[in-house]
Amino acid sequence: MKAVRTGSNMSAIAAALGVSAATVSNALSGKGRVSPELVEKVRAKAAELGYVPSLTARALRTGRTGVLGLVLPDIANPLFPQIAQAIENAASNAGFGVLIADSRGDIGQQTEAINRLLERGVDGMVIVPRRGTRIADVGCPVAVIDTPSTPGNTVSADHWDGGAQMGRHLAAFGHRKVLLIGTGSSSNVQNDRIGGLKAGLGAEVECETLWIEKVEALSGKGCPLGLVAKARAGFTAFAAVSDLSALRALTELQRAGIRVPEMVSVTGFDDLVWSPVVTPALTTMRMDMAQIADLAVAALTGAIEAAGGIEPETAEKVSSARDRVPMQLIVRQSSGVPNSHAQTSTIKPTAGELTR
Amino acid sequence: MKAVRTGSNMSAIAAALGVSAATVSNALSGKGRVSPELVEKVRAKAAELGYVPSLTARALRTGRTGVLGLVLPDIANPLFPQIAQAIENAASNAGFGVLIADSRGDIGQQTEAINRLLERGVDGMVIVPRRGTRIADVGCPVAVIDTPSTPGNTVSADHWDGGAQMGRHLAAFGHRKVLLIGTGSSSNVQNDRIGGLKAGLGAEVECETLWIEKVEALSGKGCPLGLVAKARAGFTAFAAVSDLSALRALTELQRAGIRVPEMVSVTGFDDLVWSPVVTPALTTMRMDMAQIADLAVAALTGAIEAAGGIEPETAEKVSSARDRVPMQLIVRQSSGVPNSHAQTSTIKPTAGELTR
């Protein structure tokens, strides 16, 4: 039994009013030629009968399902909630539903997920690609959310500029030796951010990049990153390229008695849920997900609209508005002037001298 | 132009083989009476033409869309990725697509979201209700994921037992004064966990419950929770009812120089992404989301299956298998014997935290 079956369809309304179903359709859609008073009567009757149009039938007839697919590399990703929420919101405002598909990391599953969506007849899809993946031609309009460095129809935050902003922020505090922390070098997003970070810090700042995947490959998952040694070696700022890594850094340093931000600064990216509530609250870089989602969905709906008469081939290219939206620096407590209270080299887990 | 339009439908296959479309349908579905060799020929031709059945047309004919709705109280919730991923996986294994709907916290939007899904013709929906919400009768099978305390057709983790396990874990370490930390008392899940916690700790352990919403109502969002004072007052364990709160506690204590787990223990719930990678890694309680999702989806598909001939009224009740799946204790580094290395009482008052 189908959902929401109130038993009323267009024919019911038509019968009740003694007109034809086509007229009802025209009246409700405002397309054909129907007298104003009849339109009103149809509307009233529809409301009275609790008429709900069958989107399925409409989809069959028009070839449009009104559904967008959302392909995610790994739903477990902590950034995902923001993306999904923003896309769902934008899509729903545009009158579209959102079908999700998780590619669970695997790249093979990614194409499989895309196919599942295609079979379900989505009108378009937004894809957050698995790292380093290029999206081959799909049979429908596609918007990719990744980084501007990715070839293809992309809309994304301006990760590079975000990195640059953060770099300038740290440089302004006087940091001269900063450790850049990323997960893995295969991510376009992270590479962009790191590139921006270096540029923002400027030439006179000494930088080193630590890839977590590399140290975990040696010492096992979840192992210490050796940041305490780095701090002792003179690094005064730890700029992670994701809040997850920043949190990891923060707790590792704190645990060793290194005070943040008095002794060293720690910054992240993405403004994930916990960032405002940890102590000290994380200085981070936020993307305007709402805007990104709006752009992606707008590109999609535009392409879908345009695809009405045109070849599928050209339709796909229409969505290629390549947009980058600025990131916003969120300054909180985890960044500051380096070494303001103590030398990291003599650190012991004392509980004193805490200044806010 | 519809997606994946290879231009081949059943009629194309039928025409190519000189048979009727109905026969093709029967051959592919294995339903009617078709000779084995013809079945084979049809299969071959279908493959050759790259035939993809139109789920839309099928939905129109059968009244089943093959889509499940997933209603979430707030996608931004950090637990959401786990849920969504598990549901998507289970649904996709069962041959269903998943349409998401975010109710953005608001309860009005929750019913609106449900309606959107109904209009799209979902065959069933799994709802993670907004705190304290009861789900009214919907027009389709529904599975609720919340807590066994919630009235209705519920499948969930056994939050109470999870709390009890954690309580026993802490009691076994010798903790005798523990602070229970929750977000707000309106959450069924959190109440269950706290109840279990108290039971697991036993009567001789002194307990106090701290609701974050209450202290934030006074001191503002993201404010310190005053845990340092609690530690000084003799609390040796901080059992949060969510990893987010646990993280907040951990960083707040660490920041003040209180060592975890040497001086006090901190535990959480849900095993969120960051829990294994912070220092010290969080001892927490994990739900078997995969199993929960499987149960929910199984209940749904069962109800959908059964709804074939029956009244919608009864159909809805079919999904009422009320299941609770056990939680699993994940022991990591943040819990241990209290005061093993130092006395919290000798910690000097810190300028910031205490006087706040």
Added chain:
DNA sequence: CTATCCTGATTAAACGTTTAAGCAGGGTCC
């Protein structure tokens, strides 16, 4: 007064499936 046009409706086909009902032919049973 007739030819034409516009209005407000109707009719019918189409989208791609599923499925009940029907039908021809060959085999079986008595």
Added chain:
DNA sequence: GGACCCTGCTTAAACGTTTAATCAGGATAG
């Protein structure tokens, strides 16, 4: 050898829309 059943297929209707084509009738123009 006729009644009957089983097999393998076809026909046709149906799901609920949209939309092109058609049509009756009144107004307008020449």
